[in-house]
Structures are given as C-alpha cells and as structure tokens.
Amino acid sequence: MPEGTLCNKKPVDTAEGITTLLADQSGKKYYEEMKRLEIDSDLLWKTIQNTCKTRIRTWLEICAHCGMCADSCFLYLANDRDPKQVPAYKIQSTLGEIIRKKGKVDNAFMLHAMEVAWAQCTCCNRCGTYCPHGIDTGIMFGYLRGLCYQQGFVPWEMKIGAGMHRVYNAQMDITGEDYIETFEWMVEENEEEYPGLTVPVDVEDADIMYTVNAREAKHYPEDLAEAAILFHIAGENWTVPSKGWELTSLAMFAGDWAACKMQVESVYDAMERLRPKRMIGTECGHAHRATVVEGPYWAGRKSGRPPVESIHYIEWLAEALRTGKLKIDPAKRIKEPVTLQDSCNYVRNHGLRETAREIISYIVEPGYFIDMSPNKEHNFCCGGGGGFNGIGYFRKQRNVGLKVKRDQIIATGAKLVIAPCHNCWDAIRDLEEEFDIGIRWSFLKPLIVKMLIIPDHLKPEEEGEDE
Amino acid sequence: MHAVLTGPLFYGSLGVCIIGMIVRFYQYFNGLSWQLDRVAYKEYPVMGFKGAVRSIYKWLIPYGTYGWRTQPVMAAAFFGFHIGVVFVPLFLIGHNVFLQEKLGFSLFTISNPVADGLTWMAIGSLLFLILRRLVLPEVRIMTDKKDWGVLFLSLAPLVTGLLARYQIGDYSLWLNAHILSGELVLLAIPFTKLSHVFLFFASRAQLGMDFGIKRGGLKGTKMTW
Numbered sequence: 001m002p003e004g005t006l007c008n009k010k011p012v013d014t015a016e017g018i019t020t021l022l023a024d025q026s027g028k029k030y031y032e033e034m035k036r037l038e039i040d041s042d043l044l045w046k047t048i049q050n051t052c053k054t055r056i057r058t059w060l061e062i063c064a065h066c067g068m069c070a071d072s073c074f075l076y077l078a079n080d081r082d083p084k085q086v087p088a089y090k091i092q093s094t095l096g097e098i099i100r101k102k103g104k105v106d107n108a109f110m111l112h113a114m115e116v117a118w119a120q121c122t123c124c125n126r127c128g129t130y131c132p133h134g135i136d137t138g139i140m141f142g143y144l145r146g147l148c149y150q151q152g153f154v155p156w157e158m159k160i161g162a163g164m165h166r167v168y169n170a171q172m173d174i175t176g177e178d179y180i181e182t183f184e185w186m187v188e189e190n191e192e193e194y195p196g197l198t199v200p201v202d203v204e205d206a207d208i209m210y211t212v213n214a215r216e217a218k219h220y221p222e223d224l225a226e227a228a229i230l231f232h233i234a235g236e237n238w239t240v241p242s243k244g245w246e247l248t249s250l251a252m253f254a255g256d257w258a259a260c261k262m263q264v265e266s267v268y269d270a271m272e273r274l275r276p277k278r279m280i281g282t283e284c285g286h287a288h289r290a291t292v293v294e295g296p297y298w299a300g301r302k303s304g305r306p307p308v309e310s311i312h313y314i315e316w317l318a319e320a321l322r323t324g325k326l327k328i329d330p331a332k333r334i335k336e337p338v339t340l341q342d343s344c345n346y347v348r349n350h351g352l353r354e355t356a357r358e359i360i361s362y363i364v365e366p367g368y369f370i371d372m373s374p375n376k377e378h379n380f381c382c383g384g385g386g387g388f389n390g391i392g393y394f395r396k397q398r399n400v401g402l403k404v405k406r407d408q409i410i411a412t413g414a415k416l417v418i419a420p421c422h423n424c425w426d427a428i429r430d431l432e433e434e435f436d437i438g439i440r441w442s443f444l445k446p447l448i449v450k451m452l453i454i455p456d457h458l459k460p461e462e463e464g465e466d467e
Numbered sequence: 468m469h470a471v472l473t474g475p476l477f478y479g480s481l482g483v484c485i486i487g488m489i490v491r492f493y494q495y496f497n498g499l500s501w502q503l504d505r506v507a508y509k510e511y512p513v514m515g516f517k518g519a520v521r522s523i524y525k526w527l528i529p530y531g532t533y534g535w536r537t538q539p540v541m542a543a544a545f546f547g548f549h550i551g552v553v554f555v556p557l558f559l560i561g562h563n564v565f566l567q568e569k570l571g572f573s574l575f576t577i578s579n580p581v582a583d584g585l586t587w588m589a590i591g592s593l594l595f596l597i598l599r600r601l602v603l604p605e606v607r608i609m610t611d612k613k614d615w616g617v618l619f620l621s622l623a624p625l626v627t628g629l630l631a632r633y634q635i636g637d638y639s640l641w642l643n644a645h646i647l648s649g650e651l652v653l654l655a656i657p658f659t660k661l662s663h664v665f666l667f668f669a670s671r672a673q674l675g676m677d678f679g680i681k682r683g684g685l686k687g688t689k690m691t692w
Contacts, residue, residue, distance in 0.1 A: 054498025058670055062663040065614050067606035068538060076605070083608035092609060129692065130534040132526055132545070133667055134674035293681060297505035304507030304681060351683020351690075377683075377691060378533055 004033025009040065009152040011256060012163030018173065021163070026392050027156025037152050039110055044151060045103030052099065056143060059135040060096050063088050069137065072130035074380040074404040075120055087127040087137040090116050095144045114153040117144045117255075119394035122386035122401075124344040129377065145255030154254055155391040161250025162259045169266040170214040170246040180242050182217045186225035195460055197232050199224075202274065203239035208316075209276035209308075210240050211247040211267060211291070213284045213422050226445035227282065230317075233452055234325035238280075244270025247281040248422075249290030253387030257298065264295035264306075271307040279310040283443045285343030285421035286385070288312045293350050312346050314420050317444060318358040332451035334364045339372055339414035341405075341428060342379040343421035353377055356420060356444075363447060370412040380404050382419070384427030402431040410437055417441045469639070472646045477569060480650035487657025488665045495669045504677070511680045518679015518690070519672035525692040526671060532692040541599070544592040551589025552621065555582050555628075556649070583632070590625050593618065617660050623648035 003009065007030045012018055024030050069087040070076050076085035083089065094113045098105055105113075121141040128136030148154055149162070164171050170179075183199045191197045200206065208231070216223040231238045244266040251259035271279055281288050292310040296303065320326040340360060346352045353376035360369050372379060383402035388394065405427065409417055419425040419441050428441040501507050508515055525531045535542040556562060559582045563573035577585075597618060600606050627648055631641035655661050663670075678690040 051503055053500055053503055054495045055504050055670075055673055057498075058495060058666055062660060062666050062670060064660065064663065065606065065609035065611070066541075067603060067609065068534060068541060070605040071537060072534075081605065083604040086605045086608065089605075089609050128674065129690070130537070132534065133663060134522060134526075134671040136674060136677075294505055297502055297507075300502065302501065302507060303510055304501075304505075304685075349682045351686040351688030353688065374533075 002038040003152075004030070004037060006030040007033035007037055007152055009037075009150065011166060011259065012159060013166040015167050015173070018160060018163050018167060021156070021160050024156075030156045030159075031393065034111065034153065035107065037107060037110075039103075039105060039107065039151055041103040041105070043103075044098070044105075044147060047147065047150060048099060048103060051146075052143070056095075056140055057099075059133070059140065060092065060099065062133055063092065063135055064133065065092075066132070069127040069131050069135075072127045074124075074126070074383065075122075075401050078383075078401050078403045085120060087121070088135070090120050091137045091140050091144070095140055095147075098144075098147065110148065110151060110153045113144065114148050114155070115394070117141055117148055118155050118158070118387060118391060119397040122344075122381045122384070122388050124381035124385055125349055126344070126378070126380065129348070142252075142255065145253075146257055147255070149255035154256075155387070155393055157390045157392065158250065158254035158387055161387075161390070162254035162256035165246075165249065165251045165256075165259045165263045169244070169263060171248045171250045172214040172218050174214050174217050176242045176245065179212075179214075179217045179245055180240070182221050183224050183228070183240060186221045187228050190225050190229060193460060194229055194232055194454075194458065196458065197228055199228055200239045202242050204274050205276070206237050206239040206274065207277045208236055208238035209271060209274055209279045210238055210282075211245055211270075211279060211287075212240075212282045213248050213287055214246050215422070216282060223282070223443065223445060226449050229449055230320075230326065230445060230452075233454060233458060234320045236325070239274060239276065241267075241270035241274055244268070244273075247284060247287035247291050249287065249295075250387065250390075252286065252290045252294065253390075260290065260295070261298040264291050264299050267291055267295075268299055268301075268307050276308055279306065279308055280316045281310065281312060283313045283420040283422070283425075283445065285345035285423055287422070289345040289349055293345075312350075312352060312355070314346075314352065314355045314359060314444065317448065318355050321359060321362045326448065327453040328362050328448070328451050329453045333362075334416065334447070335368055336416060337370055337412065337414045338364055338368055338416040338418060339370050339409060339412040340375075341372070341382055341417055341419040341421065341424045342376055343419075343424050344379070344381050344385055345421070347379065348377040351377075356418070359444060360418070363444075363451060370414055372408045372412055380408060382421075382424035382427035383431065385423050389423055389426045389430070399430070399434050402427060402434060406431050406435050406437060409439060415439055418444060418447070420444050469643055469646075472643055472650070473565070473569070476650050477646070480653040484653040484656045491657055491662060492665060492669060495666065499673065504673075506673075506677045506681050508676055508680070511685065514679045514684045515676040516679075518677070518684050519675035521689065522675025522678065522692065523668055523671045534692070544595040544599070547588045547592030548596060551585040551592070552625070555585050555589070556624075558582070583629075586625055586629055586632075590622070590629070593622055593625070613660060617655075620648070620652055620655060620661070624652060 006024055073087050079085045094116045123138040123142050125138035161171055180201055187197050187199045249260055249263050296305050340356055383405045388398045417428050417439055419428050432439055529546045530536050558577045560576045563576050567573040600610050627641050627645035631645050656664050
C-alpha cells in the first residue's frame with residue numbers, strides 16, 4: 001500500500017485531519033500503515049541534491065570515524081555505551097546511507113531511520129562541540145528528520161503537532177480567542193491579590209510583546225497569571241498579541257519546514273503589526289530556538305534576526321532583578337540545596353550560559369546552589385528534548401535516556417531543580433516519577449512570585465492600610 | 468625509476484594536491500548557504516571571522532578544548548601523530564634540499580635527530596590509533612576499508628622513510644618506496660578522507676562562524692570549546 005489513510009506523505013492541514021489522527025489511539029493504525037508506506041526515491045534524491053550542500057556532505061566525508069563523539073552523547077552513556085549509539089555511527093548509518101544509495105532505500109530502512117532520528121538523537125548538538133572536525137551531528141539529524149517527514153516516516157505525535165501549527169498557528173488546538181480568554185480569566189482570578197492586574201491585548205507600540213507556549217494556556221494557566229503578575233509588579237508596559245502569540249514549534253521537531261515558516265511568520269507578523277520594542281518569550285527552550293534563533297532563516301530574513309529584538313524570559317528576569325524592577329525579599333530566598341538545568345536550546349545554542357546563574361544569585365541564599373557537572377554549554381540534554389518527551393512510541397527509549405540527567409542531579413544533592421524550559425521541566429518531572437529520587441522541580445516564575453517584595457502602591461488596599 | 472619518481476611524478480602529484488585543494492576549498496565555501504545552513508555568514512563577517520579563528524586555534528592546541536581534555540590518551544596519540552606528519556615532511560633537511568633543487572625554494576628546517584624523534588613519535592602514535600580502532604567497540608563499529616586504507620597510506624611514507632634513513636637493506640629501494648608512497652599521499656589528499664588536511668580548517672571555520680554569529684556570538688558569548 002503506497003499511502004495510508006492516516007500515515008502518508010501529505011501534511012495534515014485541516015482540523016478534521018487532526019481529529020481523525022487523534023482518534024487513532026496512540027497511533028496504532030498509523031504505525032501499522034507506516035510499515036507498508038512506499039518511498040518516493042526520486043523525490044528523496046532530488047531533495048537531497050537541492051538541499052544537501054557542502055557543509056553536510058563534507059561532514060559526512062571527512063568524519064574520521066574516530067569515535068571521539070561517543071562520550072559526548074548522553075544516549076550513548078545511558079545505553080551502557082552501546083556502539084550503535086555513537087553519534088557518528090548513527091548519522092553515517094542513516095543519512096550517510098541514504099546519500100550513498102542516492103535515495104534508493106526501502107521501507108524497513110526508513111522505519112529504522114525514523115527511530116534513530118527521533119529516539120536516538122534529541123538534536124542537543126553536544127557532539128558538535130566535541131568533534132575535532134567540528135561535525136555537528138545534531139544539525140544533520142535535524143536535516144534527516146526533514147527527509148523522513150517528507151516521506152511520511154514521522155512519529156504520530158509529531159505529525160499531529162506539525163498539523164496543529166498549520167491549522168491553529170499553535171502546537172495545540174487553541175484559538176486566539178481561547179488563549180486570550182484563558183489569560184483574562186487567570187488575571188481575574190488574581191486581581192484581588194494584585195489590584196490593577198491586567199492583560200493588555202494587542203496594544204501597539206508597547207515596550208514588550210509577550211509570547212507563550214500553548215500548553216500554558218491549555219494545561220498550566222497559572223503560568224500566564226505569574227507572567228502577568230511579574231510584568232505588573234515590574235511596572236512594564238507590555239502586551240500580548242491575539243494572533244501570533246505562540247512561541248513554540250513542534251513543526252521544528254517534526255522536520256516540517258513549511259510549517260516552521262508559517263508558524264514563525266505568524267509571530268513576526270504580530271511584531272510588525274504591534275511594533276513592540278522587544279519580544280519576550282516564556283520559559284521554553286525549543287520555542288526560543290525556533291522563533292528567535294532558527295526562525296529568521298525559515299522566514300527568509302537575511303539578517304538572521306526577528307523583526308524586533310527578541311529575548312528569552314530569563315534575560316528579562318535577570319534584567320528586572322539587576323535594575324531593581326523586581327526586588328526579592330532576602331528572607332524568602334531558597335534555603336535548600338538547589339541546582340539548575342541548562343537548556344541546550346538557549347544555553348549551548350544561543351550563548352545564555354550566565355543569565356540563569358545571575359537570577360540564582362538573587363533568589364538563592366549563598367551556599368545553597370550546586371551546579372551540575374558538566375554544566376553551561378557542556379551540560380547534557382535533560383533526556384527529553386527534540387520532541388522525545390512527547391513520543392509515546394519511543395517512551396521506553398526516552399526513559400532510559402533520562403538516566404544521565406538523573407545521575408547528574410543526584411550527584412549535586414539538590415532537592416530542587418530549577419528548569420526554565422518546558423521540555424526540561426517535563427523530563428525532570430518524568431524522571432522523578434520513573435526513578436523516585438526525591439526531588440522537586442520548578443520554573444522560575446512561580447519561585448519568584450513567592451519571594452517578591454510588592455511595592456506599597458501595588459498592594460491590596462487593606463494590606464496597604466495596615467502597614 | 469628514480470628519475471621518474473623525482474621528476475614528472477613529483478611535479479604531477481604535488482600539482483594535483485595543490486590544485487585539488489584549491490578547487491575543493493572553493494567548492495566548500497561556494498557551497499555554503501546562509502538559508503540552508505541557517506547562518507547569516509555575510510551579514511556579520513567580523514563576528515564570523517572571529518568565531519572561525521577561535522574554533523580553529525582552540526582545537527589546534529593540545530588539550531585546549533573540553534574534547535581533548537576528556538580523552539587525554541587519544542589526544543596524546545592524535546597530536547603525537549599529527550605533529551610528526553606535519554613537521555617532518557615539511558621541515559626535514561633532506562626534503563628541503565630536494566625542494567630547493569626541484570622548485571628553487573626551501574623552508575625552515577629541523578635537525579635530523581629531532582626529525583627522527585618526531586617520526587618515531589608519529590609511528591608510535593599511529594600504531595596506537597590502529598590498536599584503538601581494533602579494540603574499542605565505539606570505534607570498531609564504524610571502521611571501514613577506507614579508514615584502513617587511509618591509515619596504511621599514511622603509515623607507508625613514515626616506515627619507508629625510516630628504513631631509508633637507517634639504510635636497512637637496499638637503500639635505493641626504500642628511498643624509491645618512500646618517494647612513491649609520499650606521492651601517493653599527495654595524490655590521495657584531494658580525493659579521500661585525507662582531504663581533512665585542509666577541509667579540517669573549512670569545517671571548523673564553518674562551525675566557528677555558526678557559533679560566532681548565530682549560536683551566542685551576537686549575544687557576546689564566546690563558545691567555550
């Protein structure tokens with residue numbers, strides 16, 4: 001059977017299509033159909049000829065097969081040093097083989113390539129920093145994912161996720177109205193405690209345009225409230241767009257480059273429409289990478305930058321603490337062993353290695369912060385990056401992959417792990433569930449909201465009168 | 468035989484190597500694409516250049532990077548071999564006398580005892596790299612015929628050079644074998660994995676530009692290699 005009804009080469013771009021896919025529980029039929037999916041070798045080879053240029057070809061050619069990348073890969077370490085988990089082996093035996101065979105590969109090969117591309121690499125890019133030749137296997141896996149996606153060999157959740165972006169401009173089925181309604185509801189819930197708390201929607205020429213991860217609206221609405229509270233206390237002139245509010249990109253994880261472009265353009269359109277001074281994105285790693293680091297290239301922006309200066313939430317927080325816009329009550333600082341998870345997507349891949357540590361210096365009592373080893377740009381992936389967390393089909397492999405992060409955390413002796421990234425946050429939650437090591441995990445927003453000194457004029461009236 | 472090896476074959480192999488290198492270098496940089504690679508190379512030439520230089524020199528320093536430091540024994544063998552195979556061919560007195568005669572110029576030279584030491588160091592290191600390839604599962608799994616071909620091709624001029632140097636057996640046989648194997652290396656450079664002799668600089672420069680521009684460089688963060 002060349003094309004399945006659920007598993008095929010066509011992207012999903014209708015709400016009905018998404019509903020149909022979602023109705024196939026865990027993608028059971030989808031993966032069954034995948035086993036019979038044919039490969040369009042001509043299209044595959046033509047795509048490679050058009051898009052695989054000297055950078056990747058040279059990487060594949062000059063790889064000395066020296067194995068120095070082995071120890072850099074957390075999946076190699078987590079899988080008891082299985083030689084099949086050496087980054088160079090993984091890419092040579094998949095992308096390398098497709099190119100050597102000029103696209104003439106069969107179904108079994110593509111099924112294997114899909115597993116390697118999504119369950120044996122999280123595109124954390126750590127190996128790229130350990131290769132003497134500067135070969136970044138993570139980049140090549142991102143490229144391989146695009147080829148797999150084109151041929152229909154993509155994990156069920158990733159196909160749905162990319163489809164969501166195509167239909168809703170968000171990773172979940174949330175419309176702009178749903179989003180704004182949720183935000184307004186959360187603000188209402190908190191306005192008694194924080195008089196004057198609002199969510200300014202579509203305000204032009206604001207200082208800040210704030211963008212989020214759709215699942216904050218769907219599953220963690222308190223995150224929206226916390227963002228509003230922190231901007232409110234800091235006295236920021238901020239706004240949220242009713243269109244182009246989603247920072248994330250499951251399309252990037254899926255390798256659906258056309259959807260990546262559509263998604264970031266919706267955010268860039270909001271920037272151009274509202275003309276904010278800056279865009280600030282929520283505490284998410286891949287979302288920052290998608291919209292701020294990679295997005296400009298998908299959108300064809302030669303400058304490599306979004307239309308307005310765009311920063312990660314931790315950059316704004318560090319700045320607000322540094323300038324005194326937000327003040328921490330020293331008595332409420334964290335006084336237990338605490339560590340920090342560096343997100344690959346904005347630390348290794350966007351240079352923000354000191355920013356979260358600056359925040360730590362304000363919110364943790366001296367002596368209680370213990371860094372993981374290795375850390376900063378050499379930190380290991382949380383274990384669930386690149387979409388790995390979300391793929392049920394590869395859950396077993398993901399849980400094995402969590403072991404490296406588990407051991408890193410145990411070695412610090414920390415009881416609390418600060419994880420300013422949705423993927424890292426999920427992975428650490430799941431590793432606690434899986435291995436029960438007795439830790440808690442948190443984003444920065446809820447921690448900081450609890451330790452703020454609220455200026456008198458922003459306090460609820462009764463409290464203000466008492467003092 | 469000797470006349471052919473030191474005449475047309477010498478000029479031919481050197482020419483192929485140099486022209487091949489130039490062509491491949493040109494092809495490499497010409498094939499970089501800001502949009503496909505997702506690096507705005509031309510927009511930030513200074514940042515890109517700084518990133519490229521940093522990415523190259525850090526890796527040229529023994530134990531200068533996290534990568535080298537995490538694998539100290541491999542690093543010793545790597546540098547032992549590469550220092551030998553770069554310094555001896557270029558700076559051996561005998562080679563420079565030959566260069567002067569054939570091309571009319573010569574380079575800085577090192578004394579023969581130093582060259583001997585470097586050659587032995589290179590051979591010892593290469594034997595270790597061969598052993599490593601045989602023993603370590605993470606290296607063995609990827610090793611193919613081409614890897615062995617390149618290893619033995621690199622070993623040949625070193626061994627034949629030493630045999631000629633110590634005049635073991637038939638000197639002229641070893642000398643000719645040495646010249647021939649050296650020329651084979653020159654011929655192979657542009658067409659095999661030995662292209663890393665120069666493409667190492669291209670590839671490292673590219674990743675350096677990536678970090679120097681996109682992945683933190685514009686934020687003012689210098690990648691700690």
